[in-house]
Amino acid sequence: MIRPEYDEALFPHWTTLPIRFRDLDPLNHVNNAIFSTYYEEARIEFIQEVNQLAGELKNGYSFVLANIEIEFARPVEYPNDILIGSGIKSLGNSSITSFQAIYTGDEKILASVAEAHGVWFDLSSQRPTRIPDIPNTEKYMLPNSLFE
Numbered sequence: 001m002i003r004p005e006y007d008e009a010l011f012p013h014w015t016t017l018p019i020r021f022r023d024l025d026p027l028n029h030v031n032n033a034i035f036s037t038y039y040e041e042a043r044i045e046f047i048q049e050v051n052q053l054a055g056e057l058k059n060g061y062s063f064v065l066a067n068i069e070i071e072f073a074r075p076v077e078y079p080n081d082i083l084i085g086s087g088i089k090s091l092g093n094s095s096i097t098s099f100q101a102i103y104t105g106d107e108k109i110l111a112s113v114a115e116a117h118g119v120w121f122d123l124s125s126q127r128p129t130r131i132p133d134i135p136n137t138e139k140y141m142l143p144n145s146l147f148e
Contacts, residue, residue, distance in 0.1 A: 002113065002146060002147060003113055004146065005110065006108040011086055011087045011142070012087045013045070013046040013049060013085070014084065014085075014086075015084045015138070016082070017117060018028050018081050019076065020058055021078060023086070024078050027069075027075075027136070028078060029076065029077055030074040030075070030078070032121035035068065035112050037083065038102060039070070039116065041084075042086050042100060043100070043118075045086075046086040050140060053132065060122065061121065061122055061123065061129065062120075063119065063120060063121065065097065065116060067116065070113070070114045072115070073112055073113070074110070076102070076111045077135070080105050083103045084102050085101045086130040086139060088140045088141050089141075091137065091141070093118055094130055095120070095128075095129070096120070097115060097117050098137055099142055100115075100116070101114075
């Protein structure tokens with residue numbers, strides 16, 4: 001997986017989260033399992049920014065996480081904030097692949113990257129369904145050149 005240096009223009013969406021004391025392991029590092037929660041919080045915030053998806057959440061649709069791959073580059077310690085960049089790597093009929101990166105808030109050093117695959121899901125029928133049309137999709141997409 002790629003490991004991009006911090007660049008505010010790289011990701012279409014940024015989330016800042018505080019590191020909580022309860023997130024730590026005995027070595028004062030953020031526990032690796034917590035990274036998944038950080039990425040999830042950032043994806044939810046990102047989805048809320050896309051009006052077509054946010055509106056459909058209220059109508060019984062949601063993304064269901066099908067797969068996530070996380071790579072760790074360095075430990076993150078308390079106290080600090082983290083910056084999570086999020087964007088869409090690819091978009092299918094009913095699925096989406098996101099790419100995210102976590103940077104330390106103070107030095108903006110890469111701590112982790114993740115690629116997640118989600119399926120747009122109709123909660124009432126319990127079946128995958130077509131993602132609603134999103135105007136200006138390119139606004140949320142990461143450049144293909146990033147992954148070449």
